[in-house]
Amino acid sequence: MSKVKAIPDGMHSLTPYLVCRGASQAIDFYARAFGAIELFRLPAPDGSVLHAAVLIGDSQLFLTEERASCGALGPQALEGSPVTLHLQVQDADASVARAVGAGAKVTMPLADMFWGDRYGQLEDPFGHHWSVATHQRDLSPEQIQAGAAAAMG
Numbered sequence: 001m002s003k004v005k006a007i008p009d010g011m012h013s014l015t016p017y018l019v020c021r022g023a024s025q026a027i028d029f030y031a032r033a034f035g036a037i038e039l040f041r042l043p044a045p046d047g048s049v050l051h052a053a054v055l056i057g058d059s060q061l062f063l064t065e066e067r068a069s070c071g072a073l074g075p076q077a078l079e080g081s082p083v084t085l086h087l088q089v090q091d092a093d094a095s096v097a098r099a100v101g102a103g104a105k106v107t108m109p110l111a112d113m114f115w116g117d118r119y120g121q122l123e124d125p126f127g128h129h130w131s132v133a134t135h136q137r138d139l140s141p142e143q144i145q146a147g148a149a150a151a152m153g
Contacts, residue, residue, distance in 0.1 A: 010060065016085055017062040019074040020126040023049035026063055029125060030054055033102035034087065034095070036061070056087065075127025084121065084129040092118045092134040104130070114147025115139065 007013065020026035027049070030036035036054040044050040048065040055061075066074045075081035089095040092110055100106060103125045110120035116137035122130045139147070 010055075012059055015060050015062055017064070018126075018128055019066050019072045020063055020128075021066040021074050021076050022126065023052065023063045023065040026124075026126050027052055027054060029102055030056065030061070033099040033104055033124070035098075057089070061085075078127075081127055081129055084131050086131045086133065088133055088135070090134060092120065092132050095132050096120050096122065099124075099130070099132070112136065114151045115144045 018026070027036070027038055027041070031038070031054070034056045036056045039053040039055055039060065041052040042050045044065065049063060050065070052063045053060050054063070064072060066072055066077060068077065087095070096104075096106065096110055099122055104122040106120065107123050107129070108119075108121035108131075110118055110132075113119045113133075116139045117133040117135050119131060119133040122132065124130060
């Protein structure tokens with residue numbers, strides 16, 4: 001008998017799992033906005049998404065349909081989310097434009113930041129928060145700290 005890998009190929013140590021009101025529509029949105037590729041979808045008996053996995057860049061994202069009866073509530077039911085998903089990309093400007101074109105809302109416009117990234121934030125139509133960044137400059141911790149001090153006034 002062969003040994004099963006504790007972390008299967010294609011998985012990382014940490015995988016976000018989103019609850020979405022309208023998980024099927026969320027999968028479609030993530031494909032349009034972030035180039036997500038659907039890997040797997042397990043339908044519930046009612047046809048909604050019981051579990052799905054998509055690939056964005058080199059990372060998987062899991063999704064499920066909002067189910068209040070199971071305590072699975074998304075940001076819309078909770079009236080917000082304290083969580084931001086960070087997406088590191090080759091071209092933040094193009095990625096944000098694509099996401100906005102697909103229906104995301106800019107909550108923090110793109111800017112060149114003191115830590116060396118071009119960075120901005122979005123909210124998707126399902127209430128999830130995303131940050132999008134392209135690394136532009138390698139800086140030392142001291143340079144970042146000095147930049148933070150200057151930015152914070």
